[in-house]
Amino acid sequence: MKYSVSSLMCFGLVMVPMIGKAEDIRLAVGLALPPYYLSEEQSGMELEIIKQALSYRGHTLTALFVPFARVIPSLASGFADAAAPANEASGYQVGYYSNPHITYKNIAVTLVSSGLDISSVNALANCSIVAFQNAKTYLSSDYADAVKNNPRYNEKSRQDLQIKMLVSHRAEVIVLDENIFKYYAVKQGIDYHAKMKIHPIFDSVAYKVVFNNERLMQDFNAGLAHIKQTGVYQQILDSYLTNDE
Known part of the structure; x- marks a missing residue:
């Protein structure tokens, strides 16, 4: 179950005296990317x-869901x-970048039974692989080089299908973000701890919120x-990545 504001307050989210005027923040985010952003539910x-x-x-907060190319x-x-x-690599130089609030990490996943x-x-050069769409563009040049001559390499736009293809032995390896993997595995009722092996062969990337107002950035950091500190952050992560309803 996802946490409401009232339930999160029980974990210690208590308001502090206002330092500046409270505002409604219009936040541009990419279209649905479960579990990070769920446009239909206005959540994530x-x-x-x-x-x-x-x-x-x-x-x-008011979320403005736009195509990823339109976020900045x-x-x-x-x-x-x-x-x-x-993050600063986004190329927007006149904004105020917050402290990192989330880490994206791509992984390779195999079935334990495969012994890979x-x-x-x-x-990955000789494996049957299903990766996320445009993985050869977003991941390192080493990755692109490793899979470019692999006739058993495919990319899928629907990442829920990657797990189904792995389970049905239509792929030996899937490549996707770790939290997206866990989200869909839980949604599909799969005990990934027991049945699947995660291979952390890619670097993590820390992401931030960029603001047009320095005070809002400082308020966000606080x-x-x-x-x-109060545990609310971890509770939010757990509510999306476990099946403890």
């Missing part, structure tokens, strides 16, 4: 973290007050520190 793991951190100083331009044009996920040991990107 990352969205809830941002919302709860901002509420520490009394701010509310929405902030630059003034259509939004903040944007996520972002994927210890490096190069080990709230982020608070929800981590």
